[in-house]
Amino acid sequence: MTTSNSTKTKYDPNFTQHCIDIIGPKATPRTREVMSALIRHIHDFAREVELTVDEWMMGVDFLNETGHIHFQDPKRNEMHRLSDVIGLESLVDEIAHKHALETDEIPTSSSILGPFWSPNAPWRELGGSIIQDPHNGHVTLMHGRVIDLITKEGIPNAVVDIWQASSNGKYDFQDPENQTDNNLRGKFRTDDKGYYHFYCLKPTSYSLPTDGTAGVLLKALDRHPMRPAHIHLMISADNYKPCTTQIFPRDDPWLETDTVMAVKDDLVVDFKPLEGDKQATLDLEYNVLLAPKGNPSARL
Amino acid sequence: MTTSNSTKTKYDPNFTQHCIDIIGPKATPRTREVMSALIRHIHDFAREVELTVDEWMMGVDFLNETGHIHFQDPKRNEMHRLSDVIGLESLVDEIAHKHALETDEIPTSSSILGPFWSPNAPWRELGGSIIQDPHNGHVTLMHGRVIDLITKEGIPNAVVDIWQASSNGKYDFQDPENQTDNNLRGKFRTDDKGYYHFYCLKPTSYSLPTDGTAGVLLKALDRHPMRPAHIHLMISADNYKPCTTQIFPRDDPWLETDTVMAVKDDLVVDFKPLEGDKQATLDLEYNVLLAPKGNPSARL
Numbered sequence: 001m002t003t004s005n006s007t008k009t010k011y012d013p014n015f016t017q018h019c020i021d022i023i024g025p026k027a028t029p030r031t032r033e034v035m036s037a038l039i040r041h042i043h044d045f046a047r048e049v050e051l052t053v054d055e056w057m058m059g060v061d062f063l064n065e066t067g068h069i070h071f072q073d074p075k076r077n078e079m080h081r082l083s084d085v086i087g088l089e090s091l092v093d094e095i096a097h098k099h100a101l102e103t104d105e106i107p108t109s110s111s112i113l114g115p116f117w118s119p120n121a122p123w124r125e126l127g128g129s130i131i132q133d134p135h136n137g138h139v140t141l142m143h144g145r146v147i148d149l150i151t152k153e154g155i156p157n158a159v160v161d162i163w164q165a166s167s168n169g170k171y172d173f174q175d176p177e178n179q180t181d182n183n184l185r186g187k188f189r190t191d192d193k194g195y196y197h198f199y200c201l202k203p204t205s206y207s208l209p210t211d212g213t214a215g216v217l218l219k220a221l222d223r224h225p226m227r228p229a230h231i232h233l234m235i236s237a238d239n240y241k242p243c244t245t246q247i248f249p250r251d252d253p254w255l256e257t258d259t260v261m262a263v264k265d266d267l268v269v270d271f272k273p274l275e276g277d278k279q280a281t282l283d284l285e286y287n288v289l290l291a292p293k294g295n296p297s298a299r300l
Numbered sequence: 301m302t303t304s305n306s307t308k309t310k311y312d313p314n315f316t317q318h319c320i321d322i323i324g325p326k327a328t329p330r331t332r333e334v335m336s337a338l339i340r341h342i343h344d345f346a347r348e349v350e351l352t353v354d355e356w357m358m359g360v361d362f363l364n365e366t367g368h369i370h371f372q373d374p375k376r377n378e379m380h381r382l383s384d385v386i387g388l389e390s391l392v393d394e395i396a397h398k399h400a401l402e403t404d405e406i407p408t409s410s411s412i413l414g415p416f417w418s419p420n421a422p423w424r425e426l427g428g429s430i431i432q433d434p435h436n437g438h439v440t441l442m443h444g445r446v447i448d449l450i451t452k453e454g455i456p457n458a459v460v461d462i463w464q465a466s467s468n469g470k471y472d473f474q475d476p477e478n479q480t481d482n483n484l485r486g487k488f489r490t491d492d493k494g495y496y497h498f499y500c501l502k503p504t505s506y507s508l509p510t511d512g513t514a515g516v517l518l519k520a521l522d523r524h525p526m527r528p529a530h531i532h533l534m535i536s537a538d539n540y541k542p543c544t545t546q547i548f549p550r551d552d553p554w555l556e557t558d559t560v561m562a563v564k565d566d567l568v569v570d571f572k573p574l575e576g577d578k579q580a581t582l583d584l585e586y587n588v589l590l591a592p593k594g595n596p597s598a599r600l
Binding site: 010011012015016018019022023024025026027028031032033034035037038039041042043044045046047048049050051052053055056057059060063064065066067068070071077079080083086087088089090091092093094095096098099217220221222223257261 | 327333398
């Protein structure tokens with residue numbers, strides 16, 4: 001905290017506690033916990049920077065405008081994007097994953113899939129390709145093994161669900177002129193030893209849309225709107241905790257400054273030259289560890 | 301802070317600083333200061349309560365819906381109301397007033413006037429009434445003196461701008477069926493000794509609208525939506541810092557739990573019985589101290 005004592009004591013020391021104390025007895029314990037902390041942090045923020053009336057009003061207008069974008073175009077969730085740009089989705093994701101490892105709960109991951117996951121991705125055969133349409137990218141043979149975190153054995157019949165943008169930086173949803181439905185999407189099942197392999201593209205970096213309020217904020221912060229290239233993956237198997245993740249090519253220039261701060265060291269992967277494959281010029285090995293459901297320590 | 305060390309160290313200790321460090325060199329110093337503090341407090345909040353993905357998504361949806369209300373009905377600013385309900389406007393107001401007293405700046409007060417101030421309130425004669433239309437309230441003779449904070453002398457020609465809701469809890473804007481334009485509004489000038497007097501109503505408490513997201517939040521917090529009865533005042537004079545305030549009758553049942561937390565001890569006033577006045581049954585004395593512009597300490 002950089003709050004000086006003088007700033008802290010200058011203002012009514014009972015005000016924030018009063019705002020928390022008037023929460024009534026029928027509020028659920030979790031509502032009380034979350035809203036008490038939110039009120040405390042927002043008040044501490046306002047006192048720390050001595051937020052002016054104009055700045056507060058600017059914030060109100062900014063959030064109104066952000067909400068408006070969603071209702072002009074329901075496919076576009078600018079409030080979600082705004083929370084990404086300040087790192088909140090990435091942080092909530094970290095919290096959920098830590099929590100999943102420590103406890104026996106499965107984090108609800110439907111919303112951290114991002115806006116481009118599809119429940120309708122087709123099942124494809126091992127060794128098949130998710131590339132349906134023309135592109136300017138580099139075809140990659142992606143392969144690996146889905147492994148039990150505890151026994152280190154392969155998990156047969158695990159599902160590897162993959163989706164990615166094309167070489168123009170757009171997903172099929174966003175690009176009906178160039179892409180057919182389910183281009184660059186597919187679900188694969190691992191073989192009896194837990195192995196999978198298929199063809200995809202080396203991914204391409206792209207810019208967030210900058211014509212909304214998130215773009216206004218990025219400009220005010222003198223930040224770029226670029227996401228590093230990435231492949232989305234959702235890996236699941238019966239009796240295991242599912243894993244939703246993104247992987248990033250090590251040579252991407254935006255890794256350090258990903259505008260939604262989603263890059264973690266262990267998610268950076270190497271695309272290597274591949275020889276002797278008529279379909280692909282690059283090779284990507286990616287192995288996934290899945291934690292079994294149930295108390296992991298009980299199995300150790 | 302209730303953040304335990306274990307919660308603090310469990311998560312990537314560099315993540316929040318990284319989100320701050322990527323702010324670029326062209327961001328203004330104030331943008332950097334405000335947004336750095338906002339990111340730090342929002343992240344601390346999320347870690348402290350271990351915010352879940354579902355709760356984060358619920359927050360995104362809630363703010364989208366709040367923004368939507370404003371665009372369905374531009375006269376209704378639900379985001380403003382939401383910030384009131386968590387005490388933010390009242391806190392920003394406290395900060396602005398402390399700042400105005402300590403420095404030579406005049407806080408921009410147009411936005412803390414609330415949504416019901418009107419720039420078109422009519423000038424009225426001293427001793428006149430702001431009551432134009434029928435009501436069920438108690439007519440009050442309000443009077444007092446506008447005084448120089450330093451010299452304690454009356455300030456001639458000061459402007460007392462008053463507005464209030466009628467006995468049904470509605471302002472003229474909201475109630476065209478029962479109230480004519482500028483009912484319960486008026487501007488008065490103090491006499492050559494700084495005194496003013498006019499007739500108004502003892503104010504009536506009212507509920508915030510509860511059919512929007514602010515109502516959803518109030519319900520979740522098990523809080524009532526009531527504002528204590530109040531009279532709005534904006535007092536100004538040449539060469540003095542203006543004062544925008546609200547005053548509250550001491551016998552109001554909602555003083556302690558005002559749903560927008562705007563009550564301060566020195567704003568609670570006594571309406572006393574009045575005899576011998578054909579127009580009014582209550583008497584309210586209210587004196588206002590105005591600070592001169594310029595460095596006050598230089599004048600002491």
